[in-house]
Amino acid sequence: MALTPVEAVACCLPLNREPLSQEAAERIVPMLKALADPVRLRLLSLVASHEGGEACVCDLNDAFELSQPTISHHLKVLHGAGLLEREKRGVWVYYRSSPSAMSSLAALISDTTT
Amino acid sequence: MALTPVEAVACCLPLNREPLSQEAAERIVPMLKALADPVRLRLLSLVASHEGGEACVCDLNDAFELSQPTISHHLKVLHGAGLLEREKRGVWVYYRSSPSAMSSLAALISDTTT
DNA sequence: CATAGCCATCGACACCTGTCAATATCGACG
DNA sequence: CGTCGATATTGACAGGTGTCGATGGCTATG
Numbered sequence A, B: 001m002a003l004t005p006v007e008a009v010a011c012c013l014p015l016n017r018e019p020l021s022q023e024a025a026e027r028i029v030p031m032l033k034a035l036a037d038p039v040r041l042r043l044l045s046l047v048a049s050h051e052g053g054e055a056c057v058c059d060l061n062d063a064f065e066l067s068q069p070t071i072s073h074h075l076k077v078l079h080g081a082g083l084l085e086r087e088k089r090g091v092w093v094y095y096r097s098s099p100s101a102m103s104s105l106a107a108l109i110s111d112t113t114t
Numbered sequence C: 001c002a003t004a005g006c007c008a009t010c011g012a013c014a015c016c017t018g019t020c021a022a023t024a025t026c027g028a029c030g
Numbered sequence D: 001c002g003t004c005g006a007t008a009t010t011g012a013c014a015g016g017t018g019t020c021g022a023t024g025g026c027t028a029t030g
Helices: A005-010 A022-035 A038-049 A057-062 A068-080 A099-109 B005-010 B022-035 B038-049 B057-062 B068-080 B099-109
Strands: A054-056 A084-089 A092-097 B054-056 B084-089 B092-097
Touching: A005 A022, A005 A099, A022 A038, A022 A068, A022 A099, A022 B022, A022 B038, A038 A054, A038 A057, A038 A068, A038 A092, A038 B022, A054 A057, A057 A068, A057 A092, A068 A084, A068 A092, A099 B099, B005 B022, B005 B099, B022 B038, B022 B068, B022 B099, B038 B054, B038 B057, B038 B068, B038 B092, B054 B057, B057 B068, B057 B092, B068 B084, B068 B092
Parallel strands: none
Antiparallel strands: A054 A092, A084 A092, B054 B092, B084 B092
């Protein structure tokens, strides 16, 4: 136990290789839930496509017509799922995308029959 | 408009190439929402890993300790998201996985910086 | 036509989730 | 130390979602 979501995904075979166990599914789902919201998907894309793969919260707030607590909440969900890393520098907080998390997820979903 | 979820995903650049627009995000999210449930993730894995990439509903019902309407509901969600195709053969209904949908999603998520 | 079996739909309920306003925390700077 | 600005947390609320029992539609078979 105490596996991070990313670790839970990284050790799984692709979906079409063998039936996923209930335990594995429940460990993986938090990452997919984190992605399954339009605001969070855009936040992740904003950070991942930003210069250096990181972005300041202040910039992210300005990109949406949503309250600051709402953006903070979504960033927390993405961070909790292991999709974003967090670093505080002075007064500002920077979020950085996690390529390993993304590629693990992609490997889980990707087709392996070809 | 009237794009299927799969078409909406297939024409998108990877998340880390450029910020996702709100419209694109909202079109993609239904597929991710469909995946973001442990029962549906296992259902998809069961079908995708099954011989021939298809499985009968009767087999899927037996794999879970859930009511038949609940499984039917989850299959409908996966079908609506374009992740499963549906075919009725006589009394039985078969669901088949959609490799193109899966690989489109994987391409969206996968890292392209390496 | 009657029955039986497979699957879908409906209606109801408890629970989860996205959002906001208000407030707290924390670091920088006079 | 007091203030200000950047983020996070809390509490509350509306709407969404997973589950079930009951029921309906369809198809094969007597």
